[in-house]
Amino acid sequence: MNIVVLKMGGSVLAKLPDSFYKMVVYLKEQNICQPIIVHGGGPEINHALKQLNVKTEFMDGLRVTTKEVLDVAEMVMSGSINKRIVGKLQKEGGTAIGISGVDCSLLQTIPVDSECSLGFVGQVEKVNTSWLQLIIENGGIPVISPIGADISGQRYNINGDMAAAAVAQALKGKLALISDIPGVMEEIDGKKIVHEQLTKEEIEAKIASGIIYGGMIPKVRSALKGLSGGVKESVILNGFDPEDLKKFMEGKQAGTKVIQNKEVQHV
Ligand SMILES: Nc1ncnc2c1ncn2[C@@H]1O[C@H](COP(=O)(O)OP(=O)(O)O)[C@@H](O)[C@H]1O
């Protein structure tokens, strides 16, 4: 099965056209691929925290997560966002099943750093793939909210890109990180360009020089980590153009492809 994990960024969730969901259902129905959706929700979490007068801050694109912030992140992502995506897919004729990483220990989680300096921010230690297989075998499209738990039941807030890469890695699928930009961009000679592909070395240099910043940092790092763990292909795509997703699935150029090293040209 040609699995593709689609990470739907919080930046585009509210603005994605119905044609995007139609495309996801089409890809599944035509057996072009088996989509698995992992979503984010940063802007909606920000909005909910603001309404509750809770201050929030990010370090290298990861949200510092106190217990209070964790509860809000779970409410927003595993609650309203997850079910909204399920509803949109069902409207287009798909069978979508919304779960979070907490359900059936889908995303077994450990703290992202041993000192827990970011609070309850997790990274995926193990993906319980058997439950995903079960949903897939029954014709479903899994929709995953990136809240996970450790073996004691402690919940963690996981960056959506990191969660998506872990799922793609566990199932040896492809990874498409869908956001509000056409790819990784850079201003060169006064003109904004979109990189067609970037290597690990180029990515680290662009992070160091500030060309890649904020939420793009966990995105490109997750794309790279996935590749070293067996993800077949990692790409950053524009959510506003559903054709980009189709092009990617057909092996055509779309967005920014993240690669380990420059492919050697044989003559
Ligand atoms: N070099 C770059 N090219 C494009 N976007 C970048 C770059 N560096 C940082 N960004 C920022 O990363 C954002 C995408 O990350 P994020 O807001 O976390 O998206 P999402 O919610 O879709 O995961 C872009 O909207 C942009 O502001």
Ligand SMILES: CC(=O)N[C@@H](CCC(=O)OP(=O)(O)O)C(=O)O
């Ligand atoms: C730890 C951490 O940063 N978690 C993210 C989870 C949501 C997410 O990843 O949303 P985007 O898709 O909008 O980036 C957060 O709290 O914002």
